[in-house]
Amino acid sequence: MGKPTESNESLTVRDERTGKTYTIPIVNNTIQATAFKQIKAQPKPGEREENETERGLRVADRGFMNTAVIESTITYIDGDNGILRYRGYPIEQLAESSSFLEVAYLLIYGALPSTRQFDLFEHEVMTHSIAHVDTEGFFHSFRYDAHPMAILTSAFAALGSYYAEANPSLQGQALFTKSDPASLANMDKQIYRLIGKATTLAAMAYRVRQGRDFVVPPVGMSYTESFLYQLDHLGEGDYRPNPVLSKALDVLFLLHADHELNASATTVLQTGSSLVDPYSAISTGCASLYGPLHGGANEAVIRMLISIGKPENVPAFLEAVKRREKVLSGFGHRVYKTSDPRSFIVRRTADEVFKVTGKDELLETAMKLHDMALKDDYFVSRKLAPNVDFWSGLIYRAMGFPLDFFPVLFAVPRVVGWLAHWRQMMLQPGGVKIWRPRQIYLGAGKREYVPIDKRKEEGGKEPSKVLHTGQGKRTQLATFKGKTKL
Ligand SMILES: CC(C)(COP(=O)(O)OP(=O)(O)OC[C@H]1O[C@@H](n2cnc3c(N)ncnc32)[C@H](O)[C@@H]1OP(=O)(O)O)[C@@H](O)C(=O)NCCC(=O)NCCS
Structure with missing residues (x-):
């Protein structure tokens, strides 16, 4: 947002309570919420003291509808025009020509890598994939029917306990904010570990419920091939996952790698702002992503499609949505108000996958739902279009993943985006400020404690x-x- 003094654009605000006029600088089409703190007035007679009127105006923004909390150079979304760019590169071009790990490099370090840079990064990520053997006991401590997101969320936090050198509580709070070569190298090591072990932890969360032994991550495979190998290998010699499936997963991972300041990335930054270790911060991102309004939506889409059943039941379901008895999962987005550009790429990827897996029986129901909703005034007038989750669940189902594993398939690649935002915040000029929002207190005014025998x-x-x-x-x-x- 730059320094307010550099601005020659401004907003003039007149406080009708006092008649005073204030000039608020506009930089990058943004005003600073703190600038409103100077706008003070005397409380009206009888006004609640908790309003703190004489201490300056507050800015309310329930649900962060129009509040920028950080300066970023990572991802740009134009929700009105359905545009998504990573570091300036359109998502369509990256999906067509790049790979998940190359995009990971781009998101985290800000540029597409040279061959040498990429080889180093890939080598580091892939060789930081083995989890400490003691983690096996941790995975076995969950109940047989534990949701894999509950396991993964805990696993990221637990993983941090193995790396004392990555813990600012032990090494000093400036561990990741110094920007000197040693600090940057330490940060990179944690980045390699978190990306490298994300598939390992996710595969362990998967296998423990199947009663299968864990698999040592293989050597010489791509990121998604290695993931599929770790999920599925049962001891056959020279086992190689299907290339169409590993490629499709790579495209899906690339599309899911980042999405600007969504709920989980914001959560990572919020948690990271206390300067906690990155494993704890990533774990909270994972918890946020687990929710049905965020990463749980791809699972919710399939549950919705199963509940609808046949295509002929779609009209009745849409009527129930319009009566607000149901939600059309996989539609709508806080930012995209036309279409989610990722949804077209996912739709194409689905066709590739169906060629080798066969069509999912719910596809026709999904297509009818999609087509009818896009013609229905209820959804059109609210600018509700399919988001990335509408089709991705069908691919995962066709690939044989259990429903509750879908959000894990979202969380693994999103580790990259979380790390990119976390790294950017740690290294931002001026250091890290703890994120401490305000509230509008509407509770009781001061009152006296009443002993239990005298209370009503x-x-x-x-x-x-x-x-x-x-x-x-x-x-x-x-x-x-x-x-x-x-
Ligand atoms: C993503 C989502 C949480 C965005 O929420 P939001 O930005 O707060 O949007 P709102 O809840 O204000 O929605 C605006 C209007 O559209 C309606 N709406 C939004 N998403 C809807 C959906 N999926 N089905 C039916 N109606 C929906 C709301 O009821 C509201 O209607 P109203 O103005 O008549 O009250 C929301 O669209 C949603 O719940 N979608 C389904 C879950 C999903 O697919 N999430 C994955 C996102 S990638």
């Missing part, structure tokens, strides 16, 4: 009484010291 019950302000899992009928009917248990 406040209606509607008590926790629910819940059924205790594990306490079956017999336990509920049993007595303990003469009283029933509940």
Whole structure:
């Protein structure tokens, strides 16, 4: 956003409470929220003291609808025109000609690599893929039906415990913000480890539920080939994943590598702003991505399609969406208000995959849903178009992945984007400022503590009484010291 003093454009604001006029600089079409703090007034008679009116105007933005929280050179999205560029390169060109690891280099370091640079990066990432043998016990500690995203989220945090040299709590808070060669090399090492081990941890989360032994990451395979190998290899000699599937996964990984300041990247920055280690920060990004409004959407799309069933049920389903009884998963986006450019590439990739796997039985239902929604005024008027998740789930299903593994297939490549944003923030000029937003306090004013025997019950302000899992009928009917248990 630059220094406000360099600006010759400005916004003039008149505070009608005081009659005072303020000039707020505009730089890069942006005003600083802190500039509004100078706009102060005396509280109106009877006004709540918690408004802090005399301490300056606050800026509210529930859900970050129009707030820029960082200067970035990584990804550009023009939501109105359906444009996505990584470091200036259109996503369509990258999907056509580049590869996931090359794009990872581009996103993190800011330029497309030369052959030498790429070879070094690929070598480092691929040779940092083996997880410490003790992590195996960690994976075995989960319940048999644990969601793989719960496992992966915890695994990233647990991974950090193996690397004391990457922990600012132990090494000093400036560990990653110094920008000197030693600090940068240390940062790069954690980047190699996190990208290299993302597939390893994800494959372990997959295999532990299948009751399969873990696989040592192979040598000499591409990133996605290695991932498929780690998921599926059962001991056959010279096992090689299908090239169409590993290529399709590479394209999907490339498309999912970054998406500007979405919820999970913002979460990584929010967590990282306390200068915690990158493993903990990535783990929180993973948790954020797990939610059904974000990375869980590709799973939700398939569950929705299964619930719709046959194409003839689509009209009734859309009517239910319009009555707000259901959500059309895989449609709509906070930023894209025309179409998500990734959705076209995913749609083409789906056709490639279906050639080797056969068509998914839900494809026709998906196509009818897609076509009807795009012609329906409810969705058109709200600018709701398919997002990347609408088709990607069908590819994953055709490739035989279980539904709850879909968000993992999103999280693994997104580690790259999270790291790119985290690295950029750590190295930003002026250092890192902890992210501490404000709130609008609307709660009780100051009041005095009342002893329990003098209190009146406040209606509607008590926790629910819940059924205790594990306490079956017999336990509920049993007595303990003469009283029933509940
Ligand atoms: C992605 C998403 C969370 C964006 O939310 P948002 O920017 O806050 O958009 P809003 O919730 O304000 O939506 C605007 C309007 O469209 C409607 N809408 C948005 N997405 C919708 C969907 N998928 N199905 C039905 N209606 C939808 C909202 O109900 C709202 O209608 P209203 O103005 O009449 O109240 C939202 O579109 C969504 O939930 N999509 C489904 C989940 C999904 O696919 N997520 C993956 C994103 S990559």
